[in-house]
Amino acid sequence: MPTVVRCWRCQDEHIPQVFCPACEALQPLPPDIDYFTVFGLARDPVLDEQALANTYYDLSRQLHPDLHQTGTAEEQEASLQNTAVLNRAYRTLRDPVQRGQYWLELNGEQLGKENNKVPPDLALLVFEVQEQLAAVREAQSAGTDDARAGLKSELTQVWDDLDDRMQGLQQKLAANFSKWRQADDASDLLSGLKRVLSEMAYLRTLTRDVEKALSIF
Numbered sequence: 001m002p003t004v005v006r007c008w009r010c011q012d013e014h015i016p017q018v019f020c021p022a023c024e025a026l027q028p029l030p031p032d033i034d035y036f037t038v039f040g041l042a043r044d045p046v047l048d049e050q051a052l053a054n055t056y057y058d059l060s061r062q063l064h065p066d067l068h069q070t071g072t073a074e075e076q077e078a079s080l081q082n083t084a085v086l087n088r089a090y091r092t093l094r095d096p097v098q099r100g101q102y103w104l105e106l107n108g109e110q111l112g113k114e115n116n117k118v119p120p121d122l123a124l125l126v127f128e129v130q131e132q133l134a135a136v137r138e139a140q141s142a143g144t145d146d147a148r149a150g151l152k153s154e155l156t157q158v159w160d161d162l163d164d165r166m167q168g169l170q171q172k173l174a175a176n177f178s179k180w181r182q183a184d185d186a187s188d189l190l191s192g193l194k195r196v197l198s199e200m201a202y203l204r205t206l207t208r209d210v211e212k213a214l215s216i217f
Ligand SMILES: [Zn+2]
Pocket: 007, 008, 009, 010, 011, 012, 020, 021, 022, 023, 024, 025
């Protein structure tokens, strides 16, 4: 990532940002700009989501192509390009799970293939949920009304358990994020982050499966 860019209009050199701090001309953001810099934020996975949303709406308004229709070709192009970068950055940073995955990438890591394996801490839970879902499928074809009602309430309980588990993981993720600022050695934090993100990704899939099963009752 370039640390400074030069204004196309006044030649001022500055950290990449949407408007030149010297002449206020709209600037094209470098394509490899990191998403935190887009929002003028320090690289830190802990962020104020409300403040992020406010900045996003402000910048979206200021960048809107309609506002730059009469500008130079540079400005028109920059408004389009920057809007695309801004939207991508916002989608990624506003969701803690996507933010965590992006954070891994910034640190030269990714979830990769590990993500497809059942996380060890979830193995038992995954097994139980799959049993339950199999029982539901069976009851759909052959079960009595009583059996179906029982399964529905069991499945609802399963959904509640998954939801509790997800909330616990959200707290773990937030705790992991909060430690990066003072981390001397990031390797433990990295492996912890991968573990939490894998579990969350897996839980999301399981939750969707359970919701799909619940929707047919
Ligand atoms: Zn300038």
